[in-house]
Amino acid sequence: MIVLGVDTSCDDTSIAVYDASSNKVLSNIVSSQYEFHREFGGVVPEIAARKHAENIDLVFLEALKVAQVSPSDLRLVCATNRPGLLPALLVGLTFAKGISYNLKVPFKAVHHIEAHLFSPFIGSEPSYPFLGLVVSGGHTLIVLVERLGRYKVLGKTLDDAVGEAYDKVAKITGLGYPGGPVIDKIYRSYDGDYLKLPKPKVSGLNFSFSGIKSAVRRLAEKGAPTYQLVSSFQRVAVSYLIDKLKEAVKETKVKRVAVSGGVSANSLLREELASLGVELYIPPLEFTSDNGAMVAYLGYRKFLLEGEDSLEVGALARSQIT
Ligand SMILES: Nc1ncnc2c1ncn2[C@@H]1O[C@H](COP(=O)(O)OP(=O)(O)OP(=O)(O)O)[C@@H](O)[C@H]1O
Ligand SMILES: [Mg+2]
Structure with a gap:
């Protein structure tokens, strides 16, 4: 089962393709925006959102290309919807919902910190x-x-x-x-x-x-x-x-x-x-900071546990893990 994972919660535009059947990350593309925020000494939400919007199509196409899959192979679309910078989150969330709607595949919203929490187990099963x-x-x-x-x-x-x-x-x-x-x-x-x-x-x-x-x-x-x-x-x-x-x-x-x-x-x-x-x-270094792989990995497991989410689910700037 091929799963897409999208994360735009902060200043990294990241999309991964994950094969849940073999528990392998087929691609994990991250486009970092550090250079655009550097002069401000921190992340500027409006700049982050604009850069996500500019980059997300390219990051998506690159993730498919590296994974050697086409959109019709995708069976589940997962995206971070909480917590994070609201304008930034909305870019990835809306993009993912669009893909889910167009391909008629289920959508799963993922909690960003819960995804980090499970990221050390990517490629294996948590004990x-x-x-x-x-x-x-x-x-x-x-x-x-x-x-x-x-x-x-x-x-x-x-x-x-x-x-x-x-x-x-x-x-x-x-x-x-x-x-x-x-x-x-x-x-x-x-x-x-x-x-x-x-x-x-x-x-x-x-x-x-x-x-x-x-x-x-x-x-x-x-x-x-x-x-x-x-x-x-x-x-x-x-x-x-x-x-x-x-x-x-x-x-x-x-x-x-x-x-x-x-x-x-x-x-x-x-x-x-x-x-x-x-x-x-x-986790290996590539899964320590924000990445789509952890979103796909956790999203798939939450999908099996709870089923899909409605496309009406919104983004939240703040959200506790429990
Ligand atoms: N080698 C390192 N040593 C210490 N800190 C590091 C190192 N590499 C990156 N960081 C720190 O990690 C942080 C970024 O991590 P991450 O991308 O997980 O956070 P975030 O997504 O911005 O926040 P959150 O996940 O809480 O929303 C930055 O504060 C950065 O300085
Ligand atoms: Mg993070």
Whole structure:
């Protein structure tokens, strides 16, 4: 069964073709818009929507071409409809609905964070229960996944997401947007001392990143060297994520952990996770940030569980996972 997955929730136009019968991603095309948002230090919703609208036909045709399928092979169309930037979401959602309507194939709306949550299992089947740590540009949460569709959010950020903190630290230090990849690269090349940054004290499994970010701002204003400052930030941010994850494993006694979202590309986080002593699932780099493959993968499984969605389903800027 050939499934189309569409994601335009933020600043990546992504469409994938997924063969559910063989559990293989046949193509996953991502057109990133970073260069158009860079000068603003973050994503501008109107620009994102316009670029999605300009690119989506080409991304679709490329996804079909690479997968070597034609539109008539598609049996299910899935698209992210929540949460995300509303004008951006609407482009992919409307496009996907149009394809579903024209081809007379079922449509399934997908929750973007739920799709990230399951992305470490693309190409295989999830084993339950597992603890999901989602670390992206807009979200940071730990979820106990009992089975598909049954989730308990154990903790989430009370202010900034960790990816957002990376992006803000890069903005403060003049490293541009997005911050994660450049800070990670600097960390790899830096071998000096580290500055002491505070680890936020938030009870339970919730997170807070605004204190670390403010400390970085103060030190930057005092003239702290950029490489030392951002490397110290990465060290404390990753150590904080690992502390919380260890706490969640201890509390739930669930030792199966799936980490996802853009920040799961981070090299230090990957190193630290590998030495945690848990059964670890982490997506290959191409499925860490926004991608259509995770939308098709999850959409297909939700379709089997719940059936199709009406073409009248709308887009939502905000939406909890449960
Ligand atoms: N190597 C890395 N280290 C740390 N952070 C990274 C790395 N690579 C990317 N990121 C961060 O990942 C984030 C983008 O991830 P992703 O595309 O999953 O988020 P998003 O789609 O913008 O947000 P959400 O999924 O919450 O709506 C950015 O904040 C970026 O800085
Ligand atoms: Mg995302």
